[in-house]
Amino acid sequence: MAQPDLNATGISANLDTEVGKFVVDSGLATREEVLLCREQQKQSSDPNQRSLADILVENSFITVPQAKRIKRALEDRRRTQIPGFELQSLLGKGAMAKVYKARQVSLDRIVAIKVLPKKSGESAEFVERFYKEGRAAARLSHPNIVQAIDVGQSPDGYHYFVMEYVEGSTLYDLMQPPPQGPGKQFTEGEVIDVGLQMGEALMHAHRRGLVHRDVKPKNILLTPQGVAKLTDLGLAREIDDKQAAESEAGKAYGTPYYISPEQIRGEIDIDFRSDIYSLGATLYHLLTGRPPFEGETPSAVMHRHLKDPLVPPDHLNPDISAGLSEVIELALHKDKTERYASTEEMVEDLKAVRSGRAPIHARHAIDLEQLSRLESSGATIDLEPRRSPGVTIVQQSLWEHPGVLVLLGVAGLSVLINIILAILLTT
DSSP: OOOOOOOSSSOOGGGHHHHHHHHHHTTSSOHHHHHHHHHHHHTSSSGGGSOHHHHHHHTTSSOHHHHHHHHHHHHHHHHOOOTTEEEEEEEEEOSSOEEEEEEETTTTEEEEEEEEOHHHHTOHHHHHHHHHHHHHHHTOOOTTBOOEEEEEEOTTSOEEEEEEOOOSEEHHHHHSOTTTSOOOOOOHHHHHHHHHHHHHHHHHHHHTTEEOSOOSGGGEEEOTTOOEEEOOOTTOEETTOHHHHHHTTTOOOSOTTTOOHHHHTTOSOOOHHHHHHHHHHHHHHHHHSSOSOOOSSHHHHHHHHHHSOOOOHHHHOTTSOHHHHHHHHHHTOSSGGGSOSSHHHHHHHHHHHHTTOOOHHHHHHHHHHHHHHHHHHOOOOOOSOOOOTTOOOOOOOGGGOHHHHHHHHHHHHHHHHHHHHHHHHHO
16 A cells, blocks of 8 residues: 655645644644644645645644654654554654554553564564563563563564553653753652662562663653653563573673663672662662763763762762661662662661661661771771761761860879878878
């Protein structure tokens, strides 16, 4: 069947219904504005020569560049047909695939469909990773993880992965400054809520033997109701899959801003502690407005993950509580054996901070670290709960403390007086 003729100024008249729906679904114009333009089109002397897109532009409801993007999107949609689904709009695209909003005809429900482009579909590695994501997602069933529905290949050769549609935006998109995004600044309470939900999601995955390996703001969706959903299991791996681990040895899989040191080194033994690190890096970014380590190149960023000391988040944002800062610092420990011993422990600490209590595991770990430094240096240190940012604590030797010196002076004077009295009494 021949494709409809698409002219250079807009979209041909026989696509007007699709154009109107696309514009409304995308939020570019209201339903009333589209109906107004359709009425103007009917009253035109030659309605077949004036497309709906043209009239929308004439009324300044959309711009010429937007009309061209709509044209390309509809062309792309017509080429990408998935049996049993009606593609409605493009939700986003990445380096590997495009994600569409679609309607599942049989159940009359809205879903999201990730489609692998034809060029990527020619790569056996991309295709295997694509289906691996689908299989991994199918093993998980949790309210904070995007649910897998189906995976397959269309008659036209497109590989697709159908999943739950989530109304909302990624944390990354929410943080983008205008005009790219709303430039949202997350409060401590909001960050703790996200951390708890992602912690619960990761607990579920870890108990089923999966490590995500790419936890980051772009892979976390947030609904208008505040529900966080973990998505994109493209790098997920079974913890006990030794064959896959050995084949990936020496390669850094992950995103530079949020990747754990052991992933950077390409270690074989990658487990839940890598996800804890990436979740810590994500929460750090939400709280401070910047990732834990930055650099001009991905290599420079990863080098800093390995070598540079972490600037505590409460040093960058004084509104952060000491307890939450401690939780994130422990999650971001460079040595994985010094991080949380389980995802459950991190969730417990986040719940404690949310209720106004000190974190149990993070506080204990920090105290032990301080004691370890004490044993190696011989210096006294303050083991009291952490002070608020901006308060300087000077650590001194016990014998240099002014109060101690005063007490020693008084004690010495008392001894001297007693000696003098004793001599007088014997004489």
